[in-house]
Every structure is written in structure tokens, then in C-alpha cells.
Amino acid sequence: MAATIIIPAKLKEKLEELERKREITLEELIVTALDEKFSLLNPEDKAEIHLELCEKYLSDAEELLRKKDSVQASEKGWGAASQILKAMAAKEGKELRSHRELWEYASELRIKYEDEELGVFWREANTLHMNFYENWMPLNEVELTVRDVKRFVEKLRRLMKR
Incomplete structure (x- = not known):
């Protein structure tokens, strides 16, 4: 379940700066x-939480694709893939904190x-992350890749239930 939090503009600015620096979502x-x-969780x-974020990012990616915003849809698609990996790792008591750790865990x-x-x-999924920065993928390729991210998410969800 999601909730809305109102924070001062200056704090939001600082959090967005940190978000960009660490390359993670707010x-x-x-x-x-x-x-x-x-130590709440x-x-x-x-x-x-990672599963909920994964679903949110997939939904956001689909909405952005409908709006023809391939750049933002790319980042949301990649975010969904990274969140499903983090969810699976969390179930095993692991935390993935870097791109390298995501790659190693996927491997x-x-x-x-x-x-x-x-x-x-x-x-x-990682081509989507690159596309967020480079904007070189045509919209139809982003759509196909987001579709494959959905398949990745479905596959890992099934594995999590084992």
C-alpha cells in the first residue's frame, strides 16, 4: 500500500540530489x-517492498510508453528489473546495493x-538503463524490451515461490 508524504522543498531538493548521485529511486x-x-524491516x-516497487515501476513504464516517453519508460523498466532481483535477494537475507552486485546476483x-x-x-533490462542516459533506442524497441522485463519479473516471481 502506498502513502503520500509531504516534505519541505529544500529537503526534496537534497533527496533528489542524493537520488541522482546514488542512482536509486526516491x-x-x-x-x-x-x-x-x-532497523524496521x-x-x-x-x-x-521491493516487489511493490517492481510492480509500481512496471505500471509506470507502461503508462510512459502510452505517452510515447521512451526515455522515462526505459528507466522505469530497468527499475522494475532491479527491484525483482532485490526482492529475490531480500528473501535470502541479502541486500544488493550496487550495479555490480545486481549483475553478480543475476549471473x-x-x-x-x-x-x-x-x-x-x-x-x-540494462539496455533500458543505458537508454535512459543515451536515448538511442526507438520507441518500438523500448516497448519490446519492457515486455521482456515483464517476462523476467514473472520468471523470478515463480522462482521466489519455490
């Missing part, structure tokens, strides 16, 4: 900071489950 930044400060809670899952599609889908 929602994730706030959740992480609160959990680090107050157990692994199941963290997994649930670990591909090997563990002997599923090459996991690697392919993760690499595709």
Missing part, C-alpha cells in the same frame, strides 16, 4: 535510510537455475 532511498536508521518485509541466478533466459532478460 522511494528506495527513503526506505533504505529509514531501515538503516531504525525483516527480510520478508524488504522483499515485499548467480542464471547459473543456479540453469536458465539462460534470466541472463538475456537481465542484459536487455
Whole structure:
């Protein structure tokens, strides 16, 4: 369940600056900071939050594609892929804090489950992240890649239920 929080403009500015610097979303930044400060969340809670963010970003990506905003849709698509990986890791009591850790974990899952599609889908998701910065993908390619991110999410959701 989502909630709206009103914060002072200056604090929002600082959080957005930190968001850009750390390359994580504002929602994730706030959740992480609160959990680090107050130890609020157990692994199941963290997994649930990452799953909720994953669904939000997929929904945002679809809405942005309808508006023909391929750049923002790209980042939301990549965000969904990173959040499903973080959800799976959280269920195992792990935290993924960097791009490198995301790549290593995606590779670990591909090997563990002997599923090459996991690697392919993760690499595709990362083209979306690059497109956010470079804006070189045509809209139809972003649409196809977001579709594959959905398949990645579905696949990992099934694996999480095992």
C-alpha cells in the first residue's frame, strides 16, 4: 500500500540530489535510510517492498510508453528489473546495493537455475538503463524490451515461490 508524504522543498531538493548521485529511486532511498536508521524491516518485509516497487515501476513504464516517453519508460523498466532481483535477494537475507552486485546476483541466478533466459532478460533490462542516459533506442524497441522485463519479473516471481 502506498502513502503520500509531504516534505519541505529544500529537503526534496537534497533527496533528489542524493537520488541522482546514488542512482536509486526516491522511494528506495527513503526506505533504505529509514531501515538503516531504525532497523524496521525483516527480510520478508524488504522483499515485499521491493516487489511493490517492481510492480509500481512496471505500471509506470507502461503508462510512459502510452505517452510515447521512451526515455522515462526505459528507466522505469530497468527499475522494475532491479527491484525483482532485490526482492529475490531480500528473501535470502541479502541486500544488493550496487550495479555490480545486481549483475553478480543475476549471473548467480542464471547459473543456479540453469536458465539462460534470466541472463538475456537481465542484459536487455540494462539496455533500458543505458537508454535512459543515451536515448538511442526507438520507441518500438523500448516497448519490446519492457515486455521482456515483464517476462523476467514473472520468471523470478515463480522462482521466489519455490
